[in-house]
Amino acid sequence: MAVKKIGTQTVKFDSPPVITGTSSIVGPKEGEGPLSSYFDVILKDDLFGEKSWELAESKMLREAVKSAVEKSGKKLSDIEYMFSGDLLNQLMSASFAARDLGIPFYGLYGACSTMTESLSLGAMTVDGGYADNLVAVTSSHFSSAERQFRFPLEHGNQRKLTAQWTVTGAGAAIVSSSGYGPRIDYVTTGKVVDLGIKDANNMGAAMAPAAADTIVKHFEDTGLPTSYYDLIITGDLGKIGKEIAEELVLDKGYDILKNYNDCGLLIFDNKAQDTHAGGSGCGCSASVFCGYIYKEMMKNNINSVLLISTGALLSVTSTQQKQSIPGIAHAVSITNNRC
Structure with a gap:
């Protein structure tokens, strides 16, 4: 019997997991926006020292995880799972970052819903007693998304007024069984x-x-x-x-x-x-x-x-x-x- 299920689509946690630390990294355009003072890192250029936008996106995701872990007062070895995804084919940003970080990895694809998908599954894992500390993290990059889903940037096409601008950024949250935080x-x-x-x-x-x-x-x-x-x-x-x-x-x-x-x-x-x-x-x-x-x-x-x-x-x-x-x-x- 699903004792933590309420209604038809909602879970209520008996021991609510705690978000003990977060980190955010954004690109130059996002750093010029209204929330600039809230981001931990603002890139000076959207290649982030890499040879391609795709590699830059993976680096953003990886560095966001490392920073969130440090800010939560933990070590990478304390993180038992990584729930993560992105917009690129085969979850390239997340899987390459997981390779470098060495954290057991669940790759998720929910398109732009992936942050709350990862937080949801992470919270269920912690409340279920399967982990004490894990990270939920996602990323996107304007240039890599444009190249995959729309047109090469060199095309210089005119964007429709209904179009949205894919954020160059990554966010990581440490979800724990105990600690200080929301x-x-x-x-x-x-x-x-x-x-x-x-x-x-x-x-x-x-x-x-x-x-x-x-x-x-x-x-x-x-x-x-x-x-x-x-x-x-x-x-x-x-x-x-x-x-x-x-x-x-x-x-x-x-x-x-x-x-x-x-x-x-x-x-x-x-x-x-x-x-x-x-x-x-x-x-x-x-x-x-x-x-x-x-x-x-x-x-x-x-x-x-x-x-x-x-x-x-x-x-x-x-x-x-x-x-x-x-x-x-x-x-x-x-x-x-x-x-």
Whole structure:
């Protein structure tokens, strides 16, 4: 019997795992945005001393893990599992970093939802008694994502106004069975939702229905009021997707307008930085959570957060098959009831 399951899609932890340390690394453009003071490392150039953007992304992920481990007061040898993923084929950034770090590795793909997917599975692993310390970490890179999913940068194509800017960044969080830091109380696992959007330059619209579905299910399962959270924040919807999600959630009877925002809107100044609809990518919610949100929680400026990372499950293969873009979103409830 699943004694920790509540409702249909939510887990409530008996011994809530603790996030004992985080680290965030971002690129130069992100470092020029409104959240610059919250990031641990801002790269001076997006190659990070490497020969390719893909290798730079893997290095960001690897260095974020090492920094988060150090900030949590632990050693690499204390970390029992690494739950990680990225946007590149075969999870190149995560798997190459895991190779170098020597940590037992679970490679995950949830597109831009991977940060909360890794936090969810990591928290279940710790609460289940299978580990005392693990790391949840994800990354993305504007240039590597553009090369894989859209056009070579040399093409110089004009971006649609609905398009979002893939964040160059990585975020790592140490999840522990005990220690000092915010706690993960609930996890709501999302369903794949597909309303038939086919435009890869309008991923906010493709992901918004999945985000709304998971948000509504979280409140249905837990019975909590929307006012319980100081901040309800999606990962990667940007301006257009956020507006759609607000309407869809409101249609189901839940008003989140007063405490809802999106990481893709916070990380850039869309007008000044010309990012059109906002930010996206695995590194978007990862760097915003591990930078801005976590540090504000440690200052007691934010005490309860529902983090919903959102992913568009398209690929080069699915696009070639002329398929629509399914969306997925996972929610993690994090509070400041510290150990």
